[in-house]
Amino acid sequence: MEKYDIVIIGAGPAGLMLSTCLARWGYKIKHIDNRSEPTPTGRADGIQPRSLDLLRNMGLKRQIMAHEPAKVYEVAFWDPGTKGIHRTGTWASCPKFIDARYPFTTLLHQGLIERVFIEDIEKHGVKIKRPWTITEFNNNGKDPVYPVEVSLAHVDGTLKETLRAKYLFSGEGARSFVRDQLGVKIHHKDPIAHVWGVMDGVVRTDFPDIKMKCTIHSDAGSIMVIPRENNMVRLYIQIASSTDEDWNPRKTATTEEVQSHAQEIMRPYHIEWDRVEWYSVYPIGQGIAERYTLDERIFMGGDVCHTHSPKAGQGMNTAFLDAVNLAWKIHHVESGFASRSILSTYESERKLIAENLLEFDARYARLFSSRLPSAGEIGGANTSTASHAAEENDFVKTFKASCEFTSGYGVAYNPNSLNWSPTHPAQSPLFLHHPHGTVLRPGRILIPSTVTRVADANIVHLEQEIPLNGSFRLYIFCGNPALTARAVSDLSAHLSAPRCFYSRFAHKDKNADRYHEPHNPHNRFVTLCTILAAPRASIEIQELLPRVLAEYGGHVYADDVWDARVPEAKAAAHAKMGLNEQRGGVVVVRPDGYVGCVVQLVEGHGTGEALEGYFGAFLERKRGVGVEGARL
């Protein structure tokens, strides 16, 4: 029986993201999908700002952008008036109070996005088998290293295959064989279900906001307008609701009925269709899976675990983040870095996000069916208005929280072994935490900042400098190098000590030539970045930095680029992180980009010991339990 690290069922966003990560990190993958081709038309299409950061971090953003997707910077609200609909306001889709590198939503057909992943997966030697399906699985433990037995079959039943794996992942979508077999229940949070019609195509219209995202309410019904690549537009139209008197989840409508309904809603404007690329009607209810895993060997993610309305464009994005969250944890366990206990944080972290998503989804529906705040009320949130803070009423708070959520920057994982808090096993007065001492928060994404790379003087985005390589990220903000030389040298001495988290996982083949290895010269567990609050021209890496840091020659930065968000700061990246520009600080970021902990940079053993404490909560005590990636 052939053995794999993981079997992945389903090549939608969740399955593809997991496969891409693990293929890059060297794992042996069996990946199947029951469709004979990738998504040809329709389905999800919204990439949120946070997801675009992630795609760039994987080096896939350029391929996405090559398709010239539509970009949504603002959302327009249209309400009924005396002569048909009229615009009542516009809001930024990712307002300025969110510090986003890409403050817009990217709209592109799911099939094109999937193809970008498929090409990348194939480049790393994995070929998705189609149309294949899963017929049986069992964590029978007959082989302790490969405890899961999985049977697969061609959908026509002619071919069958049984194999063993360390893990099984279901990214099958809302109808999941794996979830059913495991007997995991779906809870329906909001009892209201809807039937949606969705239509992609090219229109001609005098409606002025056809290139914007719009929510249109009229006496004749409601529509959501979403611009697309290729001069297309998507219309979402609600066909039935379980609150209707004649509710029937099988209610449908023809293309012509939807078009004529849309025309009625959009009066006094005219809309006609040059072509329809895709049209579908589907009932959808809010649902969330009770569990994401029962045994930490068989996992589920994406639509298998949460379903909701398509309006907020969150489905694909949440699936991506589910998969990345799981990918690095499997990687760290299988590399012998982390104890198996971190696998339990997949469910606890991601289920919380799904619960938030469903609550948000219901709130979003209520928000759009009630009165809208005026431009004055939302103040800084409106891109066209100066950002002087308006008095924040509950309504505005809800709106702002929604923007954070839809942009993807609202994701905040609760404290656990990976996300430091005062209840974490590691106790040291040197941990900095919000709001005392830093604006960074464990469990939230690292704040973006722009710095100068010392080696080549390139102006770069610090948060993107370490690619999604599966390693933890240790950002050593050195402050003023003249003041912190001793502290930096003490920390470096700690990193070089044999029992340190940094040295324990050193590459086994110590004599291999790693001269050209930019991100992992010493180990695959962590990648270091050093940021000095000094002008680039004043920094001589070899003279200023201890060897362990200097060997990351391409990861030393000058914090000398002015930033409009902290106009008074001399070291803007330090300032944006809430770190002292003179004294610096150390930031640990998880492999998926979320802050783990923030520690003061001090002379002596304190900083190193605090970091040791943080990692000690979840690292393997002994070296050599696993292997560093199946093929590496």
Add this chain to the structure above:
Amino acid sequence: MEKYDIVIIGAGPAGLMLSTCLARWGYKIKHIDNRSEPTPTGRADGIQPRSLDLLRNMGLKRQIMAHEPAKVYEVAFWDPGTKGIHRTGTWASCPKFIDARYPFTTLLHQGLIERVFIEDIEKHGVKIKRPWTITEFNNNGKDPVYPVEVSLAHVDGTLKETLRAKYLFSGEGARSFVRDQLGVKIHHKDPIAHVWGVMDGVVRTDFPDIKMKCTIHSDAGSIMVIPRENNMVRLYIQIASSTDEDWNPRKTATTEEVQSHAQEIMRPYHIEWDRVEWYSVYPIGQGIAERYTLDERIFMGGDVCHTHSPKAGQGMNTAFLDAVNLAWKIHHVESGFASRSILSTYESERKLIAENLLEFDARYARLFSSRLPSAGEIGGANTSTASHAAEENDFVKTFKASCEFTSGYGVAYNPNSLNWSPTHPAQSPLFLHHPHGTVLRPGRILIPSTVTRVADANIVHLEQEIPLNGSFRLYIFCGNPALTARAVSDLSAHLSAPRCFYSRFAHKDKNADRYHEPHNPHNRFVTLCTILAAPRASIEIQELLPRVLAEYGGHVYADDVWDARVPEAKAAAHAKMGLNEQRGGVVVVRPDGYVGCVVQLVEGHGTGEALEGYFGAFLERKRGVGVEGARL
């Protein structure tokens, strides 16, 4: 005998750029090259900031960047010291006083750049024939529409073809059959010739600036270091000079000799080579062709017309700009828009640039072999220093002018029919000219600015909004729309009048469906952009703008994005152009991106008449002399 619009000889940068432009605009092209494959290694590799603007304007930047080229932001200078070389300073390669969208040089192997063009050409139906060569040509006028007869042959002599064409272009490189046959002489400006060695490869070294562009002088000789894609570096090393006592233009050196010489120059640092991708030795002298064309039917460009040292990385960039300059002029003559007289401006404009390039090349050589200015002296030019103006001595002026030149932004065409000046046939007090009234200068590139596109609220780069579509660009800066409504309406009335430059060239098939045509809804002669000094949310295109402007729905912009270069301005794009933020102004930009004229926006006939006067200097009086692109 088959007939073509143009025969292009040579598929280097000049030939490829010309072919790409004309293929996109619908011309029938015969394109040959005498090499059997595109450039496999080596040759030119520097894309200057201005060229990157151009590539982006052609939609080719993303494909270039997909190869992950090296980016040079700074140049480091190393001089002999007591213990070997030491760094004496660094300069920004495109300092802040130059308002560049991409303030860096992009380094990528010429072959990869060529392939991007070749793919684009093939997409437009042109296939480059290889290895074919030109054997004979003659402007014999036997066919008045296709006066040029050209004979081509496979390099092995087995196949021959004779055809007729409207134009012949030689982009053959320094050794040009066409130039020789025409008897056009090369003038040698600087009598000093050099033999250069150039080596591309991967090195390991403790030299700290190996990722920067460096000029290294030592007692053992001089080197130029240029970083490349794929972790490579290029070294230029001077092997012989005609000023040497034993000068021999055939002097050469082996790979090992150059490597050991480089090691000697770079002491106290060590350098060794993992691999050498390309190594070549070639003698080069400065030369400039007397003429670029004799008859305005047979043209030459690129290295055929100018050769110089490779140090400043200008060769490919100058070739690109030669070709674009010629391409649009041929297009406008063949479309029946412009009179044949504009073809004479190809030589007058581009030969001036080549002369400047050769002068600069000689000056650059002197600059680098003499004392270097200190950081204090260059003041604002140094990226690491605040931009308070240092006292400008001659040396600093030379340096700044050099930066402008090497970035490509120093190109300034002299006044002629296309570049308005007080001596232009069009006389009106409404023409604005530097330094009175505007910072824009005819003959120079349009200044970049960032605005909000009204239709979709996207933040966009105004200078990139019209792609390289062969059309003139008319930017109507409306200032405060409440104040200028009448002026805008008067100008629009002028544009709509039948004899106006705008209406004369209207599409002939008036009933064709152009609803989805974004850039040329009315004609192919000019594309309009309207920029209002008002917040986006306040702009209702259909209500505010006359129909001729409103029909460019995707080309209406709000000038409401703050710009650090004009921090006090409320309408930053207006302010950057030197236009009154209340009153606006009209800017005509040539199809290649250079400013043609700037006119005040006033009520009445004045603005329209001034524009009419400008275009009247070179447009065909009658409609219908040519065709709008061969296939369109």
